Amino acid sequence: MSDNIKFIEKLRSSALRPTKQRVNICKTLFDRKNTFHFTIYDLHKIMRNKNEEVSLATVYNTVHALKKKGYLKEISVNSEKSYFDTNITNHHHFLDEETNTLLDLNEKDIEKIKVKKKLPGKKIKSIEVLVRVANNN
Numbered sequence: 001m002s003d004n005i006k007f008i009e010k011l012r013s014s015a016l017r018p019t020k021q022r023v024n025i026c027k028t029l030f031d032r033k034n035t036f037h038f039t040i041y042d043l044h045k046i047m048r049n050k051n052e053e054v055s056l057a058t059v060y061n062t063v064h065a066l067k068k069k070g071y072l073k074e075i076s077v078n079s080e081k082s083y084f085d086t087n088i089t090n091h092h093h094f095l096d097e098e099t100n101t102l103l104d105l106n107e108k109d110i111e112k113i114k115v116k117k118k119l120p121g122k123k124i125k126s127i128e129v130l131v132r133v134a135n136n137n
Helices: 002-013 020-030 040-049 056-069
Strands: 073-078 081-085 092-096 101-105 130-133
Touching: 002 020, 002 056, 020 040, 020 056, 040 056, 040 081
Parallel strands: 092 130
Antiparallel strands: 073 081, 092 101
16 A cells, blocks of 8 residues: 555656546556567557456556656657656667567666767756667678
8 A cells, every 4th residue: 555655656756647547557567577668559558468457548647748758758759659667767778679579778888988979058967778670680
């Protein structure tokens, strides 16, 4: 039950009413040992496979509210597809284009990146690399 309180607090701090469906979405996202990478459609399918009656709109709105509050990170892989990540620290990713799997890549696995161009009135907030991989057949 204490985990439910943690999820309810996350939902409330994200300006969402903690319905049963949203609490179950939070359980699926955050009640795990390892980082979880997913698309909105992936999460909706997982919820449906758990026999959770939850609409795609509820999944979408919940995920975007949690992202806006900083509980999730969005990784855009192209103009039509975004993954979400429960690991909100600055880190890099491999994207396996054949399996559509996103995997964490530690910062220590990439040499320091130096950006030479400056944008007036802007500072670099973070640098996150997306390494696309495929089978070498």
